[in-house]
Amino acid sequence: MTTRPAHVGSLLRAAPPDRLPEVAAEHLRTTLPAVTGMEIFLSDLTMTSLWPVIDPEGAPGGRLEQRVFGSQLPLADAASGQVLLPLTVWGDRLGVLRVELDQPAAPDLVEHLTGPADELAVALRAAEKDTDRYHQVSRRQRLTMAAELQWALLPGRSLGGERFKLAGQLEPAYAMYGDHYDWALTGDRLTLTVLNGHGDGIEAALLTTIAVNAMRNARRSGANIVEQAELASDAVYSRYGGASHVSTLLLEIDLTDGAVEAVDAGSPRALIAHEGDIRTVHLEQQLPLGMFGDGRYETQKFQLEPGDRLLVVSDGVHAATPAGRPEYGTSALLSALRRTRLQPPAEAVGTVMRALRDYHADVEPEDDAVIVCLDWLR
Template identity: 55%
Template sequence: MADALTGVSRALREAPPDRVVEAADRAIRSVLGASGTSVFVADYRTNGLWPVLDSRQPEAATQAVQSLVQRCFSSQRSVRDTGVEGRCRLYLPLSVWGERLGVLMVELPGTPSEEVVGRAADIAGEVAMALRAADRETDRYRRARRRERLSMAAELQWELLPGRSVSHGAFHLAGQLEPAYTVGGDHFDWSVDDDRLTVTVLNGDGIGLAAALLTAVTVNAMRNARRSGGGLVEQAELASDTVYYQHRGHRHVATVLLELDCATGRVRAVDAGSPHLMRLRGGTVTRVQLEQQLPLGMFAETRYDLQEFDLDPGDRLFVVSDGVWGADPSGRETYGQRAMARSMRATRLQPPTEAVGTVMRELQAFHADTDLRDDAVVVCLDWHGSASREDG
């Protein structure tokens, strides 16, 4: 088993980045005796999965296959489909550190034993890691993911995102950005370092490319401070000064910066005219009240104060941008007044990766399925408590 996995890993490492899927196919056929494989990647909205080898023709995957692929992707569990002539198709999630990339399908000549399924799952993990690494070196997998052309603003925003989800012994985190192909200034970022999770959500000022450029400067200023060892206050102040001296107060960015102590559930926060924080505890949704300070870049040498609050094990924290909270497509009450809390309560049994999609789908329904008028970001954080931390 170890030798076989090592052989697959070596084949993937030695393959050119744009040929990882073909290398995986050859290695899996050799190691598992498979008669065929296929790799499906999730699109930007994560509401469809598309074959890499034939991404220009999504009809190549039948409706029945798409249903099985989607079930595997949503549940993050292997799915078996026994077909004619005793053949079995095994669908396996492709995930890295909690980020869902897609699904690997392996066609086997007979019903696989549990040992074979376990080996296939380990191989799927190797394939996922290779795809994630290769994604920075080739456009092939990004082309497979996009179902229409991205605007220039959206291209910048997607390049800037850290990922769409991440897991840890103490937490599970996911984010979603809409409208996926035309976003402007709203954004989210995160980093996990030494049992601390830093999360930022931004409401960028303006629309289109100008808003995306403003967000890019802001995010990279905060990253620069964070990677130099600066805390939340230093991150906010460096970003604020950078934006101010670029735009002299004519442009600004409303931001919330959060730092979770993964061992205790204590959250430090800087609220710079921020997006909105909602806590789901049990079946009750309440707003986390923070004192709003000035948005980043409004004035020179603005200084910021830390605030703190606690999460209990099992708490779910949502962070939403104004495009979610303040949506009022028909002049009636905003989405944040009542409908948003209902959608958040409906996610109680879903993981964060599904919960962000539920809130976004309800937002689309609130708009009567017309295009969103503003960028929208939803970030969902579950804190499990330090007892679930797996060291080693």
């Protein structure tokens, strides 16, 4: 009786969290004789480069790996005998899997490798909580303590569904202050939050941690965004007595029709782009969270139409004035947003962030920056 080889998903679930690459490589070599090698490339924190896991001293991902990471489409390179596949979980781009062969890659082999790549991506995402190996690959320098707190708090880098695509980026990656974003998908509701914490360094990170966890606590108890804002405001005020606050924009998007409820508690700003036209979402600002005790908030509403792109930015983006230049949000932000028209959100946030860096030129940013981009597809 012939014993069938174990499914790669079963092998990965049984493997130690730090040995997933080696287990996946051994499985491919055993089940596909044409396979001669494998490497996993993970994105760095700035989403600008890809770094090897199995051979950490090896060369970073090159043009082909970057192409697959950006397009999210598998690629068979006949010249080099390689197959490259995106490693993505629920729209969150982790990196790229490179499989080396001793023969040209046939189309059916590319299709066959898609399943193991997807299983490996899910396993890598789950293993991040139990090993530092993959974090060490993604970090190209040491994080400040504030940045360590902020990265541990983030939900992910991107998220996708049938009706929407979503991505966020936070910089500077290795030395953050108090800016942050959060999101959660439950049924037909997508909750999105962008925060700009008062102060800098670890104190700002601790302030943001209190606010984010208070909102999560309320949200996970079934509270709406008004109750989330009020609980977070009370939590911040009880800790700081009004000396520190968190400017916050909370959005709850109905994924059945694109209706949006918003609580605008401060400085994050929202814009909607549609077929080249860009407009600001005008909301009445209420007091930042934690400024006063017993703070109360109200919702406002706006509507997303099919094909709309919603961009939410912190004041480190829209209010940036490097070397006395006009605010970035006055016109430069609009120009950068227009250049993203044909890009998915995961690429668009990088384009806008790079344009912000160029706007600063040689001037060190005075604040950190958050950009969140949502495409409403339905």
